[in-house]
Amino acid sequence: MPHEDTVERAKYEPLRKPAEPVSEALETLPYGLYIIGSRDERDKTNGMMADWLMQVSFKPRLVACSFENDATTLKNIRATNVFSVNVLPDDAKRLVAAFAQPQSAAKIKGRSEEASARVYDKLRDVPHSRGEQTGCPILDAALAWLECRAEQFVPAGDHTLVVGRVLGGAVLREGEPLTQRALGWSYGG
Numbered sequence: 479m480p481h482e483d484t485v486e487r488a489k490y491e492p493l494r495k496p497a498e499p500v501s502e503a504l505e506t507l508p509y510g511l512y513i514i515g516s517r518d519e520r521d522k523t524n525g526m527m528a529d530w531l532m533q534v535s536f537k538p539r540l541v542a543c544s545f546e547n548d549a550t551t552l553k554n555i556r557a558t559n560v561f562s563v564n565v566l567p568d569d570a571k572r573l574v575a576a577f578a579q580p581q582s583a584a585k586i587k588g589r590s591e592e593a594s595a596r597v598y599d600k601l602r603d604v605p606h607s608r609g610e611q612t613g614c615p616i617l618d619a620a621l622a623w624l625e626c627r628a629e630q631f632v633p634a635g636d637h638t639l640v641v642g643r644v645l646g647g648a649v650l651r652e653g654e655p656l657t658q659r660a661l662g663w664s665y666g667g
């Protein structure tokens with residue numbers, strides 16, 4: 479499994495958190511599991527695991543995704559105004575493990591200076607192409623993909639909600655989409 483040693487599992491495993499009723503209630507909310515593709519102003523691409531994503535308008539077609547304020551992906555979207563959404567099949571658990579870490583190791587507190595300086599190319603071993611309209615990564619393994627242009631950045635506590643207009647998209651194959659529950663990790667609470 480790529481980068482397995484660096485996967486930050488402990489941060490997301492609900493069983494390791496002390497029981498807290500509100501957190502437990504929030505953790506019951508069902509989510510899909512997506513890889514958000516982005517690129518920076520120098521065209522360096524990135525992929526990020528996200529579950530806080532949903533459609534928020536029919537006309538125009540808009541989706542919203544909530545990003546940690548220090549995510550490289552958010553920085554990229556602010557710089558280029560574009561992102562992609564990759565919907566994965568439910569047998570893609572090994573593939574998504576490559577994305578359970580930040581591009582910049584400095585995002586994880588408490589690491590040594592040397593470890594913090596590391597920058598991961600999460601897409602290095604993951605076959606993908608680039609979306610025609612945005613240049614953002616579209617994974618070969620995706621069930622479906624969307625290309626989006628960011629239209630609003632809404633501050634939301636320790637996250638920022640990005641509302642994106644859907645520019646294009648397609649279903650690549652049939653199958654069941656991967657969910658957070660199927661993955662067995664929790665981001666919520």
Ligand SMILES: Cc1cc2nc3c(=O)[nH]c(=O)nc-3n(C[C@H](O)[C@H](O)[C@H](O)COP(=O)(O)O)c2cc1C
Nearest residue numbers: 526527528529530545546549550551579580581665
């Ligand atoms: C199951 C799961 C779901 C996640 N969902 C989100 C999410 O919706 N939004 C978010 O900002 N981070 C989410 N994360 C955390 C990001 O994947 C993580 O912070 C990532 O390191 C950010 O990558 P980047 O800095 O390379 O953009 C999730 C993590 C896991 C394990």
